[in-house]
Amino acid sequence: MNPLTSTSAQQTLELGEAVGKGISQGVSIALIGDLGAGKTTFVQGLAKGLGISEKTYITSPTYTLINEYPAQTLTLCHLDLYRLGSVEELEYIGFDDLVDDTHVIVVEWPGILAEISFQFDLEIRFTFDDHYNRKISVFASGQSGTNLLSRLFP
Numbered sequence: 001m002n003p004l005t006s007t008s009a010q011q012t013l014e015l016g017e018a019v020g021k022g023i024s025q026g027v028s029i030a031l032i033g034d035l036g037a038g039k040t041t042f043v044q045g046l047a048k049g050l051g052i053s054e055k056t057y058i059t060s061p062t063y064t065l066i067n068e069y070p071a072q073t074l075t076l077c078h079l080d081l082y083r084l085g086s087v088e089e090l091e092y093i094g095f096d097d098l099v100d101d102t103h104v105i106v107v108e109w110p111g112i113l114a115e116i117s118f119q120f121d122l123e124i125r126f127t128f129d130d131h132y133n134r135k136i137s138v139f140a141s142g143q144s145g146t147n148l149l150s151r152l153f154p
């Protein structure tokens with residue numbers, strides 16, 4: 001797909017919401033982009049799209065590493081691995097047990113997961129353009145990721 005342009009936080013929220021509405025089973029999503037690119041903003045919209053109450057404030061899990069929010073049938077697991085020192089620390093947060101059909105796993109700063117060859121279903125890349133807008137591109141890998149991508153952006 002062509003990159004989308006988001007000119008406001010609201011537009012990034014709406015994109016996240018649309019993605020959340022399209023999710024009906026467990027999925028893993030990598031969010032890639034520099035500081036302030038809009039990754040957490042996207043997750044706030046995603047939470048809304050999954051049906052999580054707007055009263056639930058989605059905060060950045062920079063220090064907690066993971067925040068979990070129950071939705072109707074799925075659970076949103078929002079991770080930020082920016083401060084993770086080593087892959088061994090993933091055990092502490094129970095990463096292995098997260099990957100199942102009930103968890104929507106969304107990971108900011110996922111780079112360290114390459115060390116365990118973790119494959120995300122979707123990868124969403126956020127970059128800045130010359131006007132400080134965000135360019136957002138979505139890539140799929142594997143069958144379920146490809147199916148989801150073509151459902152989201154037919």
Ligand SMILES: Nc1ncnc2c1ncn2[C@@H]1O[C@H](COP(=O)(O)OP(=O)(O)OP(=O)(O)O)[C@@H](O)[C@H]1O
Nearest residue numbers: 006007008009012034035036037038039040041134
């Ligand atoms: N088009 C846009 N999309 C997303 N956020 C935007 C946009 N324009 C401005 N913003 C602002 O940029 C900031 C993005 O912050 P956010 O916490 O989502 O970034 P992040 O990618 O999660 O950063 P970090 O790597 O530090 O966690 C917010 O303050 C938001 O209001």
Ligand SMILES: [Mg+2]
Nearest residue numbers: 039040060108
């Ligand atoms: Mg963030």
